[in-house]
Amino acid sequence: MDIFEAMQKRHSYRGPFTNGPVNADDLKKIVSSGLIAPSGCNAQTTEFVIVDDKEIVAQINKMHELNKAMQQARAYIACLVGTDPKPVYQEFSFEVEDCAAAVENMLLAITALGYASVWIDGWLRREGRAASIAEMLNVPDTKTIRILLPIGVPADQSKQPDKKSFQERAFFNKYNA
Amino acid sequence: MDIFEAMQKRHSYRGPFTNGPVNADDLKKIVSSGLIAPSGCNAQTTEFVIVDDKEIVAQINKMHELNKAMQQARAYIACLVGTDPKPVYQEFSFEVEDCAAAVENMLLAITALGYASVWIDGWLRREGRAASIAEMLNVPDTKTIRILLPIGVPADQSKQPDKKSFQERAFFNKYNA
Numbered sequence: 418m419d420i421f422e423a424m425q426k427r428h429s430y431r432g433p434f435t436n437g438p439v440n441a442d443d444l445k446k447i448v449s450s451g452l453i454a455p456s457g458c459n460a461q462t463t464e465f466v467i468v469d470d471k472e473i474v475a476q477i478n479k480m481h482e483l484n485k486a487m488q489q490a491r492a493y494i495a496c497l498v499g500t501d502p503k504p505v506y507q508e509f510s511f512e513v514e515d516c517a518a519a520v521e522n523m524l525l526a527i528t529a530l531g532y533a534s535v536w537i538d539g540w541l542r543r544e545g546r547a548a549s550i551a552e553m554l555n556v557p558d559t560k561t562i563r564i565l566l567p568i569g570v571p572a573d574q575s576k577q578p579d580k581k582s583f584q585e586r587a588f589f590n591k592y593n594a
Numbered sequence: 595m596d597i598f599e600a601m602q603k604r605h606s607y608r609g610p611f612t613n614g615p616v617n618a619d620d621l622k623k624i625v626s627s628g629l630i631a632p633s634g635c636n637a638q639t640t641e642f643v644i645v646d647d648k649e650i651v652a653q654i655n656k657m658h659e660l661n662k663a664m665q666q667a668r669a670y671i672a673c674l675v676g677t678d679p680k681p682v683y684q685e686f687s688f689e690v691e692d693c694a695a696a697v698e699n700m701l702l703a704i705t706a707l708g709y710a711s712v713w714i715d716g717w718l719r720r721e722g723r724a725a726s727i728a729e730m731l732n733v734p735d736t737k738t739i740r741i742l743l744p745i746g747v748p749a750d751q752s753k754q755p756d757k758k759s760f761q762e763r764a765f766f767n768k769y770n771a
Contacts, residue, residue, distance in 0.1 A: 420600040420706045424627050424699055429636070441766075448764045450601050452757055454698060455713050459606070461757060465764040473767060497769075506716040514715065517694035521631060522601055525702075529597045536632050538691065539683035555768045580629055580638060587625045587642040589618075590650060591732045592674075 418529040427524050428577035430533035434489040434569025443530050444469060444492055447568075450526035451496070451519035457511025462502065463519045466554045468493040473553050477567075480546060486535050490567030495550060496520060497560040516563050523566060533571035538564050595706040604701050605754035607710035611666040611746025620707050621646060621669055621745075627703035628673070628696035634688025639679070640696045643731045643739075645670040650730050654744075657723060663712050667744030672727060673697060674737040693740050700743060710748035715741050 418426075448465045456462055468474055469492040481487035496519065502510035520536060527534045541547040547562040556562065588594050595603075625642045633639055645651055646669040658664035673696065679687035697713060704711045718724040724739040733739065765771050 418597050420595050420597045420702055421623075421627070423597040424630055424702070427630075427632070429632060445760065445764075446598075449760060450598070452760065452763055453601055453604075453754060455604070455606060455701065457713075457715065459755060461763065463763070464769075466769055467764065467766050470767040507720060509716045509719065511715060513690050514694040517691040518698040521695040521698040524632065525597055525601070536634075538634065538688060539686045542686065543684060555770070557769065560769070577630060578636060583622065583626060583629065586629060586638065586640070587622075587644065589644050590647040592641075592643055592734065592737070593732070 423525045423529045425577065427528040428575065429535040430571055430575060431484050431486050431535050432571060432573035432575060433485045434491060435572045437570030439469065439492040439532060439568050441469060443532070446530065447523050447526045448494060450522040454519040454522040456515035456518070458505040460505045460515070462498060462512045463516045464497040464560065466495040466497065466556065468495065468554065476553060477550060481540070484535070486533070486567045486569065487537065489569060491569045493568065494523065494566040495554060495562045496564040497556060498563045500559050500561050513563070520564050520566065527566070527568060531570065532568050534566045534568050536564060537567065541565055600702045600706045602754065604705040605752065606712040607748055607752060608661050608663050608712050609748060609750040609752060610662045611668060612749045614747030616646065616669040616709060616745050618646060620709070621671070623707065624700050624703045625671060627699040631696040631699040633692035633695070635682040637682045637692070639675060639689045640693045641674040641737065643672040643674065643733065645672060645731065653730060654727060658717070661712070663710070663744045663746065664714065666746060668746045670745065671700065671743040672731060672739045673741040674733060675740045677736050677738050690740070697741050697743065704745060708747065709745050711743045711745050713741060714744065718742055
């Protein structure tokens with residue numbers, strides 16, 4: 418798929434999934450897209466646990482009260498950052514940025530391969546959810562699940578919502594000019 | 595360009611640029627790719643100042659002591675986040691993640707259009723550099739330049755450095771299994 422088409426088609430999908438499988442080769446291709454995303458000082462800090470074991474998937478499926486994509490996902494990708502990130506440039510670490518860039522690459526790959534997903538972040542941070550899932554996946558205390566991507570074949574047609582206009586968010590040379 | 599090719603070709607370019615122009619339509623297309631990136635609760639928090647005014651470009655060109663791409667860029671994109679971001683989901687804001695996802699989309703667009711760039715972040719945060727550039731661009735105190743992208747036509751052939759292997763960073767179902 419053309420890069421500009423993939424960026425336009427990618428959208429946060431919270432609808433139902435079909436019974437269509439998410440095969441392991443595609444999951445590898447999606448995560449490989451995350452591995453080649455940029456990272457601060459090329460430190461490649463984000464790690465990934467691909468979840469396609471039926472019992473673990475079923476356990477995670479039960480956790481979200483509303484989001485159908487979370488309830489019906491056939492696979493998940495858990496994206497891990499350090500619990501206490503080390504500086505890589507002067508006093509700064511970039512693990513959050515690294516993880517976000519990797520996730521965007523993966524969302525584009527998911528779109529290009531005919532699957533759908535939604536970036537799950539804030540929900541994980543409440544009620545110990547990230548820690549519960551981390552325990553299922555044997556994630557050590559030194560790592561946190563920062564972002565979770567539920568993956569499946571979308572049952573509904575949907576598209577990217579309208580975005581604010583270029584003029585509202587972008588300027589040439591002087592802010593708000 | 596195919597999405598997987600663009601992700602593979604994108605790399606941090608710190609080399610010299612040719613005198614080739616970076617035209618305004620391409621800059622709009624690049625920033626439009628940033629506008630359609632995902633953002634927490636679709637809040638679309640990142641704003642962009644595209645710098646192609648020759649005098650301002652020349653001022654920024656002088657700031658970096660080492661990075662040729664920064665010294666020779668024909669244009670820049672300054673990516674703005676809130677100085678004091680408001681929560682959009684429970685107590686959380688996602689402006690850093692929003693900005694990083696937008697930057698990754700833009701880097702892929704830059705690659706597909708035949709330009710090159712490098713994600714400038716930590717350098718901006720030191721010695722008041724972000725604030726100096728913000729002043730040139732009339733950015734208000736409520737916004738911070740979080741990421742800067744120098745853009746030009748690369749004079750050198752270069753490519754993405756080798757990355758850690760899949761096995762080193764990715765696992766199926768159990769961490770480190």
